[in-house]
Amino acid sequence: MTPILLNLYISKLGEAGAPLAPRIAQQLESHFTYMETLLRPSGHFVLDELSAADIMLSFPAEIAVLQGYRDQLPKLAAYVDHIHARPAYRRAIEKGGTYAFA
Numbered sequence: 001m002t003p004i005l006l007n008l009y010i011s012k013l014g015e016a017g018a019p020l021a022p023r024i025a026q027q028l029e030s031h032f033t034y035m036e037t038l039l040r041p042s043g044h045f046v047l048d049e050l051s052a053a054d055i056m057l058s059f060p061a062e063i064a065v066l067q068g069y070r071d072q073l074p075k076l077a078a079y080v081d082h083i084h085a086r087p088a089y090r091r092a093i094e095k096g097g098t099y100a101f102a
Contacts, residue, residue: 003027004063032064036073043079050086058083 006024010017035057042048045057061080070077083089093099 001060003031004060028064028067029069031060032069032073032076035061035064036076039075039079043075043082054079054083 003024006020007028010020010024038045040046040048044050044054046053058080061076061083064073065077065080
């Protein structure tokens with residue numbers, strides 16, 4: 001989450017945040033790639049079924065996909081698609097409205 005938050009913060013700084021952007025981008029790619037390696041053959045992070053870890057890691061995984069890593073990290077993209085296809089997720093969106101991520 002730290003690189004995600006830092007990226008958000010420097011986006012608000014404009015040119016003042018530009019010197020930090022390359023390092024944060026490198027860290028984002030590193031963290032997202034690590035998440036990709038952690039996914040089990042079942043498509044989950046810890047167990048072979050949905051667990052609290054999957055719920056907690058769904059947000060950074062969604063951010064990875066939103067930031068253009070879908071093609072580079074296919075297992076992580078499939079994980080996000082799986083989370084979004086869950087009936088509970090769809091009901092939450094229906095009840096709460098469009099998910100704006102921030």
